[in-house]
Every structure is written in C-alpha cells, then in structure tokens.
Amino acid sequence: MNSFETVLRTLFSLFLTRRHTHRYFRRQAILESLNRLGTEERPASLRYESRKMRQVATDDVPAVLSRMDSSPEGLTSAQVESRRAQFGPNEVEHEKPLPAWRHLGRCYGNPFNLLLTALALISALTHDMKATVVIGTMVVLSTLIRFVQEGRSNRAAERLKAMVSNTATVIRRQVSDAAAVVGAGSDGARCCGEHLDTTQSAEPVELPISDLVPGDHVILSAGDMIPADCRVLTARDLFVSQGAMTGESLPVEKFSEIDRPFTSVFETPNLVFMGTNVVSGSATALVVATGPRTCFGTLSARVTASDRTPTAFEAGVNSVSWLLIRFALVMAPVVLLINGLTKGDWVDASLFALSVAVGLTPEMLPMIVTSTLARGAVTLSRRKVIVKRLDAIQNFGAMDILCTDKTGTITQDRIALARHTDVFGAPSGDVLRYAWLNSFHQTGLRNLLDRAVLEHVALDHDAPDAQDWRKQEWRKIDEIPFDFERRRMSVIVAEGDNPPLLICKGAVEEMLAACTWVSDGESTGALPLDAAMLVRLRAVTQDLNRQGLRVVAVAVREMPSAQSVYSVKDEAGLMLVGYIAFLDPPKETTAPALNALAAHGVEVKVLTGDSELVTAQVCAQVGFGHARFLTGPQIEKMSDAVLAHAVSKHRIFARLTPQHKERIVRALRDGGHVVGFLGDGINDAAALRAADIGISVDTGVDIAKEAADIILLEKSLMVLEEGVLEGRRTFCNMLKYIRMTASSNFGNVFSVLVGSAFLPFLPMLPLQLLVQNLLYDLSQTAIPFDRVDRGLIARPLKWNPRDLGRFMLFFGPVSSVFDIATFVLMWHVFGANSVARQSLFQSGWFVEGLLTQTLIVHMIRTPERPFIDSRAAWPLMLMTVLIAAIGIALPLSPLAGYFGLQALPLGYYPWLAGMIMGYAVLTTVMKKLYIRRFGW
Structure with missing residues (x-):
C-alpha cells in the first residue's frame, strides 16, 4: 500500500463530520499525514489554498480586506448571494448520497448475493433453469428489499441530522431600500450606492455554518467551532485547540498580526482553520476559504472515495x-x-x-x-433523542455507567442570584454593582451566572440604587476572557475621568490566589489577606456552600490611567470585595430518573467543576445520600492505577478541570465499563470524545455537539432513560x-x-x-x-x-x-x-x-x-x-x-x-x- 493510500485509510473517519459524524478528534492529526505526502502527491487545490493562506497572513488588515473584497462592516446581502453562487455552500465533501444505480449495486455486492449468483450461474450452465429462476429471485428480492429499506433509512437519518445544526455569529451589513435604489442606477449612482453601503451599520446575526462565504466576518468565543479557514482580525486572549490538525496536545494562542514569516500555515498565529475550536478568549475573523477549499475540505474530498473504517459494532x-x-x-x-x-x-x-x-x-x-x-x-427522535451515528445505538443499549454534569441535568438550569455579600457575609450593594459591570461588559463565554446577575439587576431585586449606577457613563476599555485553567474573567472599565478599574470574578479558590487585599466593607478600607483572614473567608464561603449556594468571588483593582493593553498578568494584587451566590435547585424529575436508570442497570456519576459542598448538597436532595466524593486536586495527585480503583468507589466528582473529566471517563472504560458522558459545555468536549457514547444537547456549544454521538432535544435524565x-x-x-x-x-x-x-x-x-x-x-x-x-x-x-x-x-x-x-x-x-x-x-x-x-x-x-x-x-x-x-x-x-x-x-x-x-x-x-x- 503506497503512502497516499495509507493516509486515505487513516484519515477517512477523521473528516466525515456531518454525514457520518465520526470523531475526528480521536484520529491521527492532519499535519502528520500531510508530512508523509511528498510535495508532488499533494492535491493541487491544497497547494493553491496554502499559498493563498500565506498571502492573507502577511497582509495587514486593510490589505487583507481589500484582497478578499470585503469591508470593515462585512458583506451585503447582494455580495453574499453572488459569492454563494460562485463558491457554493460552506460544506466539506462528505460521503454524498449514492446515485440510485450505485446504491443498487452496493446492495447487491455482498458476499451472500455473490454466493447466490455463483450458484445461479452454475445452475444455468447445467441447464437447470428452475434453480436459476429461484436463485435469481432470491438475489433480486434480497437486493431490492435492502435497496428500499436502506433508502428509507438514509432519508430518515438525514432528516434527523438536519434537526441538529451548528451556527456561527456573522457580521453582515444591512443595506436600506434607499441605498439599493441608488445603487441600481447609472455608474455614478452605483458609486453613490457603494458609498451608502459602507455607511450602513454592521449587524451580528446567527446563521448556519453552511451559509458562510469568503469575505464574511465571524465572531468567535469560547466553545465555538471554527467554521472556515479564517484570518484573525482582532483577538483577545484567543486560544485555539488545533490538535485535530497538528496533533498538539495544548491550545495555541492566536493574534491578529505576525512579526515574522512562518514555515507552516498551521504555525501561523493569525490563521485559524475549519475543524478546530476556540478554547478561550474572543476574536473576529475574516473568512478566507470555505467548504472544499479549506484545508479540512481539500483532504476530505480526497478520502471520501475510500472505504470507511469499520466501527466496533x-x-x-x-x-x-x-x-x-x-x-x-x-x-x-x-x-x-x-x-x-x-x-x-x-x-x-x-x-x-x-x-x-x-x-x-x-x-x-x-x-x-x-x-x-x-x-x-x-x-428515538420521537422521544427527543437524535442519533447522529446509527451504530451508536448499540453502545447506548450497552451503557452501564452514565457520567453527567450537574447544572441543567441534575438541577433546573434556572440559576437565580440568591445572595450578594461582602467578604464577611453581610449584604452588599457594591458587590452587586461590580458583578453587574463585569457581566454586562464581558463578551466572551456568557454563561448562566452572567444571565442571572443581569436579570436580577433588571428586576431591581435588593438594589434600590441600581437604576442610578446603571445610568453612569461606564465605558469598556478591555477584557481578559474566561478560561478553564484560571476559572475567572475580568473586564476593565472606566467611569468619566476616573482611573480604569479591573473587575474580576471567578471561582473562590482561584480568586483568593489572585488577591492580596480584602475590602473591609467601606469604600476605601482594605485589609491584608493573611493566613488568619484566609481561614475566616473560607468559613464564610463554606457556610454558603452548605446552604446549596454556588459562590463566585468578586475582586477589583485600580489600574494606571496610561495603560491600554491588559493580560492575565494584570489579575494580581486584587482586592476581594465579596461574593455573589446562586441557587440552582434540583429538578423534580431527577430523583425518579436516577431510580429508573439504576433499576435498568445504569449507575450515574456526577462530574462537575463546581464546589464539592454545593454538589454534595444538591446530590443529597436527589437521592445520592451521603455519597463519597473526590475533588480535582485529589485526582491530580493520583496515578492511573490508584484512580482506576477510586472511580469505582465514588459517585460524585467536584472541582474538576476538563482533563480530570477525561481521565475519569478513561479510567472507567479501562475498568471494563461501557461509559456514556452527558455534557454541553466546552469543558465537556474532551470527556465526550473519550466516552464510549458521547451525549450532548441541542443547546450545547458547537464543540460539544460535534463530539457527541447522541443529541438530546431536552436536557433531562428522564429523556435519556427512555432513549x-x-x-x-x-x-x-x-x-x-x-x-x-x-x-x-x-x-x-x-x-x-x-x-x-x-x-x-x-x-x-x-x-x-x-x-x-x-x-x-x-x-x-x-x-x-x-x-x-x-x-x-x-x-x-x-x-x-x-x-x-x-x-x-x-x-x-x-x-x-x-x-x-x-x-x-x-x-x-x-x-x-x-x-x-x-x-x-x-x-x-x-x-x-x-x-x-x-x-x-x-x-x-x-x-x-x-x-x-x-x-x-x-x-x-x-x-x-x-x-x-x-x-x-x-x-x-x-x-x-x-x-x-x-x-x-x-x-x-x-x-x-x-x-x-x-x-x-x-x-x-x-x-x-x-x-x-x-x-x-
């Protein structure tokens, strides 16, 4: 077998992400396979797009917009329609539905029919026409029945897959009727029309990924799949996981500009590629290549003709x-x-x-x-369960352990802000004000906690002066997005001529590690964060946790007026001002669902990044009793052998990072269990890929839905039990x-x-x-x-x-x-x-x-x-x-x-x-x- 055939066989499952939705993240990296190909073996289209990507990488922003015939405000509807007609939909070359005659041939060409055909030929040669007719009838019936049934099955599968779609946030220009009329006239009028177009405001809209065209502007944030090959225009602490492309285990940081040429397009820090995903940060990017013209699509087109690697089933x-x-x-x-x-x-x-x-x-x-x-x-679809891979049903039935996150599955997913206190537990309006400013101005991964803060203030709960400080002239200067290593995020805002204020909120332990001062409850007072104070603060947060409240710490730091660029390094020397605490009560259906799953031989384990005290309190309410729990820091110290023994003894795992979740799932699988994982966040993607059957929900982030085999239209354990x-x-x-x-x-x-x-x-x-x-x-x-x-x-x-x-x-x-x-x-x-x-x-x-x-x-x-x-x-x-x-x-x-x-x-x-x-x-x-x- 030559090297190209080897690559095709290796990569086939990697690229069928829509029609067969194979888990390309588990497969060999694209770059490794490309390196095996000689230059003369690489597809001509891939070499062309590689040169184009290098060109846009070295252009500055105005030059790349000009090269792509785009504008700072994005494309107009007329431009989009023209480019869609030219480039087609933003879809890679999948295994397309076979023409009827080829499908019929495939239905015929199985070993059983070949045996029957051989028998029919022998019967015909021996002039036994009766046997020939009967055997021929068997072949025809077997082939036609399979042809009809598979046709119906394929159409049903396509309809189900169409129910689950990924979208992208796209900036498009909205052209007014007046501009359109002017632009339809003479050459001079067209010039005027073009001028009017550039004055239209850019509107971000959610669109199916297939609707993107070259020249589009997309907004990227944590959890998003990169929808096409793009040039980064602006970036804020943007980290992208491109392990599927390069095999790198760690995310790489991307920037809007480069200061030197790079030998590989994959190493170029201002280029991002279809099939990778955003781990943290935010960015706007210019679509350079779509569909089969992307690196992902080019190789996919070359492998769809090869035989698909058989699954275990x-x-x-x-x-x-x-x-x-x-x-x-x-x-x-x-x-x-x-x-x-x-x-x-x-x-x-x-x-x-x-x-x-x-x-x-x-x-x-x-x-x-x-x-x-x-x-x-x-x-299953009638039960709100969408199967992306038909053969995943076998693992669904074989599953004996279900690992699930807590929020929205065990709990109601209706988080409400219950308390806002100073560092000693007394109610504080200042803490609520800082939390609102942080949630309102951040543009990265806005989660349920942010929504709860904004809704709470909008309803003026316990905030009589909320209307006053919401009307103040706060302006956003910068943002340090959330990631799952720091477990915190910051915004930098300023009011009037006052110095900028960095407002940071996040998980308690991670926040305490970034603080050196504690507010004494007055506007100017600050106390040092020493060991005695640390014990006192933890007692307050643990008391809130025991009440079933999820606690987020809030801290501030006044920044120099001359500073304009901020990074993670600035999250140091903070002053802790207090806490916001959230209530997310368990669902009424959770306990019956857990009992039903247990009765059917499925043990449920909870894997969450939340506090162990909150998790234990919630789990106790749904029937876990006094189940033992493990925390992420404890798991960090365990060898694989020790962890394999520990995971079988515990049902609750708290304060986990994405890597911890993945290790737990792999340990359970190595123990002989068939493991399902239910998650919908970017922090769940690694565990979804590691599980025998990944389960996500239609409201989950793109990367979670892409890694899953099963999609739930309702995030409920009861729905899962029926499935x-x-x-x-x-x-x-x-x-x-x-x-x-x-x-x-x-x-x-x-x-x-x-x-x-x-x-x-x-x-x-x-x-x-x-x-x-x-x-x-x-x-x-x-x-x-x-x-x-x-x-x-x-x-x-x-x-x-x-x-x-x-x-x-x-x-x-x-x-x-x-x-x-x-x-x-x-x-x-x-x-x-x-x-x-x-x-x-x-x-x-x-x-x-x-x-x-x-x-x-x-x-x-x-x-x-x-x-x-x-x-x-x-x-x-x-x-x-x-x-x-x-x-x-x-x-x-x-x-x-x-x-x-x-x-x-x-x-x-x-x-x-x-x-x-x-x-x-x-x-x-x-x-x-x-x-x-x-x-x-």
Missing part, C-alpha cells in the same frame, strides 16, 4: 457474517463428498452442496441490521435475527449431513432447499417491528460475537432431532424409502423444516414462554402465519411439480402437528437449561 456484525461463511465453506465440501460418494451423481451433489452453502448465509442480515437501526433512530431503553430494544431485535438465523441454519446443515450419509437420494433438492431458505428469510423481514420483553431491556446489553457460536451449537441440533424424526417417519410410516418415491420424502421434510424454522422465530425471540407470556408484534405474527400457509400449500398447489414436490397424505398432518408441538416443548426445555447456565 460493524466489526462485530462482520465477524458473525464471516463466521457463517467460513462454516459454509467447510460444510459444503463435506456435503459434496458425502453425496457424491454415496449417490454417484457429482453434478447433483455439487448443486446440493452449493445450496447448503447458501442455506448457511443470512442474505437478509445487512437489510435487517440497517432497517432495525434506522427504525430505532426514528423512534437507553429504546436503544436496547433496537439491539435486541438485531440480536434476535442473528441468533435465529445462525442456530436454524446450523441445524439444517447438520440434518443434511445425517440424511446425506444414510439416504439413497438427496434429502432435499437444491431448488427446494433454496425456496425454503427464501421463504424463511422473508418471514424475518418483520423482525425490526417486533416488540421486546421488558426483562430483556432491564440490564445493559453488550455485543459479544463469541456467544453466538455457543448459542448456535446449543440450539441448532434441537431442530435436527425432529428433522431426523421426520426422516424416520417418511421412510418407515409413509414408505418414502426409494429413489422413485423421493419426491414424497422431500415434500415431507420441506414442510416440516419450513414450519420449524418459522417457529424458531417465536421460540428464541424471548426467554419467556412464547404466545403465552410474550407475544410477537402483529407484523411478525402475520409474516409467520403467511409463510407457514405458503409452506403447507405449496406441495398441494399446481406449482408443486415445478419444485419437485407432491401432495402429502392427510395422515401426515397429525404427525406434523405432533412434531411441531414436540419441537416447541424441547426448545423450551433447552432454553431453560441455557438460561440457567449462561443467561440470555
């Missing part, structure tokens, strides 16, 4: 398929030798051996799997078909071996065996619509292909017992003991074999007593009755001679009823033995 299904194919490849020669040696007709023996091989292959497996997953996804159960139902129905087909086919082949060894003729003609297999497969097409016993979805379900072999060997021979009994019945009771009467023998086994095969659907679909304790859904019942009726009627019909069958005597049918009853009884006994020893 697909690998499991493939292993089952190839297990049966290998079994067929072993058994077919044995059947050929036995029949050839005992009957002497090697042509018939060959056809029969091939028929046996086909009988072992589950032709409908691809269709059953696809339609079952698609139906499960559609059903888990539906995932298990879907998985159960797939497992039914695989188990039934494997055991039934194995039993048939075992019966064929016995019959072939002792009978002077074939126990069933190749054509008859094929028709029986076709009818049986048709009866299985209703399995995706079957209901599932409650007991089967009570516990997590895991995919274990090795169990299939045991199940096949245990239940397969049960049907052979009654097949052999039928051989004895037809030979001794009805005298079908010669070549001349082989048609009667074959007809008897054809009917018995088809009815027992059909009955096994109901026997093995449930561990309960079929038809009594557990009844199949009506589509499956209808198909069972229909196929059984066809099987009984076929030997009596005018078509009987065509298939080599004949009418059976009336005395056969009581024996047949007895055989079926005996088969049901013996299967029930064996089922009990199997459950007792191995479980279900």
